[in-house]
Structure formats: C-alpha cells, structure tokens
Amino acid sequence: MTMPIAPILMTPSYRFGAATPWGGDGLRRVFHKDIPDDRTGESLEVSAIPGLESRDDTGRTLTELIGEYGERLTGKGFDKPFPLLLKLLDARDTLSVQVHPDNAYAARAEGKLGKTEAWHILAAQPGAELVYGVKPGSTKEALLRASEAGQGVEALLRRVKVQPGETYYIPAGTVHAIGKGILLYEIQQSSDVTYRFYDWGRLDQAGKPRELHIRKAVDVTNVDFHPDAAREREIAPGRFQLLAEEYFSLQRFQDFEGRLEPDPRRFAFLTAVRDCRVAWADGELTIPGGRTALLPADGYALTLRASAALMSYPTV
Numbered sequence: 001m002t003m004p005i006a007p008i009l010m011t012p013s014y015r016f017g018a019a020t021p022w023g024g025d026g027l028r029r030v031f032h033k034d035i036p037d038d039r040t041g042e043s044l045e046v047s048a049i050p051g052l053e054s055r056d057d058t059g060r061t062l063t064e065l066i067g068e069y070g071e072r073l074t075g076k077g078f079d080k081p082f083p084l085l086l087k088l089l090d091a092r093d094t095l096s097v098q099v100h101p102d103n104a105y106a107a108r109a110e111g112k113l114g115k116t117e118a119w120h121i122l123a124a125q126p127g128a129e130l131v132y133g134v135k136p137g138s139t140k141e142a143l144l145r146a147s148e149a150g151q152g153v154e155a156l157l158r159r160v161k162v163q164p165g166e167t168y169y170i171p172a173g174t175v176h177a178i179g180k181g182i183l184l185y186e187i188q189q190s191s192d193v194t195y196r197f198y199d200w201g202r203l204d205q206a207g208k209p210r211e212l213h214i215r216k217a218v219d220v221t222n223v224d225f226h227p228d229a230a231r232e233r234e235i236a237p238g239r240f241q242l243l244a245e246e247y248f249s250l251q252r253f254q255d256f257e258g259r260l261e262p263d264p265r266r267f268a269f270l271t272a273v274r275d276c277r278v279a280w281a282d283g284e285l286t287i288p289g290g291r292t293a294l295l296p297a298d299g300y301a302l303t304l305r306a307s308a309a310l311m312s313y314p315t316v
C-alpha cells in the first residue's frame with residue numbers, strides 16, 4: 001500500500017529589480033523573507049512558471065515534484081498544465097492598469113491560458129486603493145479614445161479603498177491595478193498573458209514608457225462588471241469561505257483548531273499569515289508566517305492549528 005504524501009513546505013522564487021520597479025521591501029518587513037533586493041515585487045510561493053518555479057526544501061522544483069508524484073500530488077487532470085499560481089505581492093508604488101483575457105481569447109490570440117485572479121489584502125496603508133473595474137457607463141469606445149489620448153483613461157477607472165482582510169475577485173476582463181502601499185495574497189490561473197492599458201505616464205530608467213496593448217486590452221475588457229469586495233461565509237467555527245469560483249476557491253482560518261481532510265480530487269495551498277502548525281499520523285510541520293505548504297491530493301488527514309491562515313485550491 002502506498003502511503004499518503006505529507007504536506008510539502010515550498011520555497012518561493014522572486015521577481016524583483018527591473019522586473020518589478022513598483023516593488024518594495026514589505027515581504028522582508030512583514031514576513032522576514034530573504035528577498036533579493038529592496039524592490040522585490042513578488043514572491044512566487046507555489047509556481048510552475050518556467051524560470052520562476054518554487055521548490056521544496058530539498059531544492060526540487062514543482063515540475064520535478066509533479067514528475068515524481070503525478071496526479072497523486074495534483075489530483076486528476078491537474079498535473080499538466082499545473083492550473084494555479086500563488087504569489088505574495090508588495091506594491092511600494094502603483095502597478096500599471098491592466099486586464100487579462102479569458103481562456104478562449106488567450107488561446108486564440110496567444111496560444112496560452114487566460115487569467116482570472118483574486119486578491120486577499122494582507123496589509124494596507126491608510127487610504128490605499130485599487131483600480132477595480134471601470135466606472136458604470138464606460139463604453140469600449142470611450143476606453144479606446146481615452147487610452148489613445150493618454151491621460152484620459154484615469155477618469156474612467158473605478159477606485160476602491162481597501163482594508164486588510166478584504167478579498168477581491170478579478171475575473172478575466174476586469175480592468176485592475178494594485179495601488180501603492182498594499183501587500184496582498186494573489187491566487188490566479190497559471191498564466192502570464194497581460195494586456196497593459198495604462199502606466200500612469202511613467203518612464204523607465206532608459207526614459208521610455210512601458211509597452212501598452214490598448215487594442216487587445218479594450219477587446220477583452222468587460223465594461224459591465226462592477227463588483228464589490230467578496231462576502232465571506234463561516235462554514236465551521238473559525239473557518240470561512242471567501243470565494244468559490246470557476247477556477248479556484250479560497251478559504252480563511254482564524255483562531256482555528258480542527259481537522260483538515262484531504263480531497264483526493266485536488267491539491268491545496270495552505271498559507272500561514274501567522275505561524276501555524278499541521279500534524280498528521282506520524283509527522284508535523286510548522287508553517288512560518290508568509291510561507292505556504294502544498295497539500296497533496298493523496299495526502300494525510302491533518303490537524304490544523306492556525307491563528308491566521310489562507311487555503312486555496314482548484315474548484316472541482
């Protein structure tokens with residue numbers, strides 16, 4: 001008989017420096033991460049993106065782990081391509097305004113997966129805000145005209161002030177930008193197809209603006225989606241469902257102590273916001289704040305003790 005697979009504590013890779021000019025040192029300040037420099041925008045906590053893979057504590061990449069365990073790790077059909085990507089993101093400065101295509105458009109235009117994502121706010125300076133969709137009544141024509149005129153698009157963007165603990169669902173087609181002073185958890189389809197609408201008139205170190213993709217951005221934008229922050233639902237004492245959407249689901253644990261059963265159909269990511277502890281038949285693991293364990297589909301039943309933790313998984 002094969003034994004279940006124990007939780008796997010993952011080590012992230014980072015995007016930093018010129019790749020994330022908007023990044024800061026928040027991942028070190030808040031989570032004591034060993035970031036490569038003071039402009040580190042993203043830690044890719046569980047990633048199968050080539051060149052930006054996360055690893056287990058012996059240095060094996062996620063792709064190598066999937067090669068070894070296959071669907072026992074991922075659940076049926078989730079081994080290739082691995083469907084989700086989990087990041088922590090620190091915005092010292094505001095990111096560009098962007099939008100992602102859905103699967104159908106991305107397949108047609110780029111030969112890739114589309115991208116739906118969600119954000120859970122971990123920390124925010126007072127007054128910090130997101131761009132979250134366009135203002136009601138904005139049309140594609142208006143977006144196109146404003147974008148081509150430069151600055152004009154700012155007037156059409158819907159801005160929301162954020163608080164730690166809030167969750168925002170960003171289906172493909174939603175115009176979005178993370179504002180300065182926000183540290184967040186981002187769960188998304190594992191894709192890198194981004195159409196940039198607007199970059200606040202900024203220039204890079206060479207004095208050039210970053211490339212925009214206005215036609216495609218307007219093409220894929222859903223101007224009729226005007227969502228609010230997600231509403232959570234307590235499903236067990238200390239356990240809250242934040243999202244249950246097409247590609248992924250998200251839960252939150254607060255002062256929770258109890259069982260966490262594996263689901264043989266899919267893996268899960270368990271992220272400690274503050275240090276938490278999982279125990280199983282013959283083992284235990286402390287997950288330090290800011291770190292993530294990959295919980296295999298063919299995993300043990302766990303006992304979880306968490307004052308603050310997040311869990312995401314593909315919706316099955």
Ligand code: ZN
Nearest residue numbers: 098100117176
């Ligand atoms: Zn995005």
